[in-house]
Amino acid sequence: MSRIHKIEVPLNGGAVIGHLTLDNPKALNAVALDMIEPMLAAIHDWEARPEVVAIVIDAAGDKAFCAGGDIVNLYRSKIGEAPADYPERFFTQEYRLCHDLHRLTTPVIAWGHGVVMGGGCGLFAGASHRVVTETTRLAMPEIKIGLFPDCGATWFFSRLPHYMARFAALTGATLSPADTLFAGLAEHAIRHEAKDSVMAALGEASDWHDPQHTVSTILAEAEERARAAEVAESQLMAEAPTLQRAAAGSHLVDVVSGLAALTDSSNEWLAACAQNLVDGCPTTAHLIHDQLETGRYLSLAQCMQRELAMALACCRHADFAEGVRALLVDKDKQPAWTYTTIADVPAAHVADHFVAGWNGAHPLADL
Ligand code: QUE
Numbered sequence: 509m510s511r512i513h514k515i516e517v518p519l520n521g522g523a524v525i526g527h528l529t530l531d532n533p534k535a536l537n538a539v540a541l542d543m544i545e546p547m548l549a550a551i552h553d554w555e556a557r558p559e560v561v562a563i564v565i566d567a568a569g570d571k572a573f574c575a576g577g578d579i580v581n582l583y584r585s586k587i588g589e590a591p592a593d594y595p596e597r598f599f600t601q602e603y604r605l606c607h608d609l610h611r612l613t614t615p616v617i618a619w620g621h622g623v624v625m626g627g628g629c630g631l632f633a634g635a636s637h638r639v640v641t642e643t644t645r646l647a648m649p650e651i652k653i654g655l656f657p658d659c660g661a662t663w664f665f666s667r668l669p670h671y672m673a674r675f676a677a678l679t680g681a682t683l684s685p686a687d688t689l690f691a692g693l694a695e696h697a698i699r700h701e702a703k704d705s706v707m708a709a710l711g712e713a714s715d716w717h718d719p720q721h722t723v724s725t726i727l728a729e730a731e732e733r734a735r736a737a738e739v740a741e742s743q744l745m746a747e748a749p750t751l752q753r754a755a756a757g758s759h760l761v762d763v764v765s766g767l768a769a770l771t772d773s774s775n776e777w778l779a780a781c782a783q784n785l786v787d788g789c790p791t792t793a794h795l796i797h798d799q800l801e802t803g804r805y806l807s808l809a810q811c812m813q814r815e816l817a818m819a820l821a822c823c824r825h826a827d828f829a830e831g832v833r834a835l836l837v838d839k840d841k842q843p844a845w846t847y848t849t850i851a852d853v854p855a856a857h858v859a860d861h862f863v864a865g866w867n868g869a870h871p872l873a874d875l
Pocket of ligand 1: 534535536538575576577578579580581625626627648649650651652653835836
């Protein structure tokens with residue numbers, strides 16, 4: 509059974525809406541290579557056909573839009589249960605999909621209900637119309653598993669205010685619907701129960717001479733009728749001055765000690781976020797620092813190309829497998845990182861994450 513459903517909705521007048529549904533709910537709709545490839549084929553097909561006026565991406569089940577890449581599968585390839593070239597093929601196509609989503613001229617509505625995490629953020633970020641609902645929880649928590657915020661986070665995090673990017677990336681903070689709007693990581697907050705009416709409004713729209721505008725108008729009207737009340741209070745907004753102070757250093761050690769000190773905060777959310785950083789992978793912290801310092805001067809394609817080198821390096825080294833083992837496989841939540849503190853990580857170890865991990869041309873040279 510395919511875990512990607514591709515539907516074409518014909519409208520009066522010959523226009524078509526393309527609809528992709530992620531359907532792997534037991535794994536929180538984590539995407540494996542056999543889901544990524546049909547998504548890529550579908551968006552390329554739709555982009556080439558002018559009658560396709562909009563694309564909707566949503567997901568099965570009530571819990572998650574997408575928890576990220578199917579890392580558990582990747583872990584198996586490392587311990588020999590899947591083909592050895594799976595990581596390179598997986599990351600290449602996952603990053604290609606996120607890149608190409610960003611670049612579509614056809615409007616893309618992503619219905620980010622529930623968990624939007626890791627690679628799920630990459631898919632979500634690439635949509636032109638990002639909808640959050642009352643249950644949206646958005647995070648890039650790769651520091652917990654010894655990876656790094658990927659799928660374009662080098663690009664989209666490095667373009668946020670500095671303190672916000674440092675906080676979100678280094679702590680893997682879970683953002684509420686209100687926080688995503690405040691950060692500019694989503695456009696609309698709409699109650700999930702209004703989804704059918706949004707789909708119906710898209711199906712009934714007849715004026716598609718400016719598809720981006722038509723979609724924006726329909727979503728704005730839905731938001732007016734059914735705004736998710738949870739957007740009232742953004743903790744990220746309320747705590748912005750605290751976070752600005754905590755994340756202000758120009759050296760990684762200062763930023764990390766500033767943010768780690770928030771474990772003492774009376775705000776439970778901030779304290780939990782800071783604890784993620786304290787327990788997180790020290791090498792990941794170095795990778796994040798590099799991503800945020802350099803990312804804003806790189807194009808989206810360059811960011812994806814760089815991330816591929818980083819991801820394959822994470823597959824060569826021990827921490828990523830150890831993080832997945834501890835968090836997702838054995839679930840003991842006690843990863844034994846290669847280096848204990850940020851100061852212990854040798855510069856040469858960090859530098860090795862930017863070395864080409866493939867033979868010949870870059871697999872994403874054509875982006
Ligand atoms: C941090 C992450 C991810 C994570 C857990 C973290 C992530 C990811 C998954 C995930 C969840 C369910 C699955 C699966 C993977 O969990 O990126 O294969 O079935 O994809 O703490 O970054």
